[in-house]
Amino acid sequence: MRLDVFGDAGPYEVVAKVSGTECAGPDGAAPVLEVRADGAKLAAWTIAPGSLAPYATPLRLTEKPRRVNFWFMNHFATPDCDRSVTLHSVEVRRSAWTPEH
DSSP: OEEEEOOSSEEEEEEEEEEEEOOOBTTBSSOEEEEEETTEEEEEEEOOSSSOEEEEEEEEEOSSOEEEEEEEOOOOBOSSOBOEEEEEEEEEEEOOOOOOO
C-alpha cells in the first residue's frame, strides 16, 4: 500500500491497525510488515496472530510530501496454512517526539 503524506513540517506518527495469520515456514511463522518513507526503512513490524492491533512508528515531515509504503515481506503458504496481513486502517498524526537528527 502506498500513502502520500502532506502537512506542516515537523514530527508525526504513522499508526496502523493490522491483523495477521501465521504459517510456519523457512523464515518463521509470523508475518512481517515493513514501513518505508521515500524508500528508507522506518520500521519492520512482526504482526501478532489473531485480533486487530495497533502498530506505530515516527515520521518526520519536511517541506515536501513523503511517500509511505507498507510492504508485506514474507508471504508463505502451504496446503494447510497461509501467512497473511490485513491492513485495516492507517492514521498519520502530529507527535510530540523529538528526533535526534
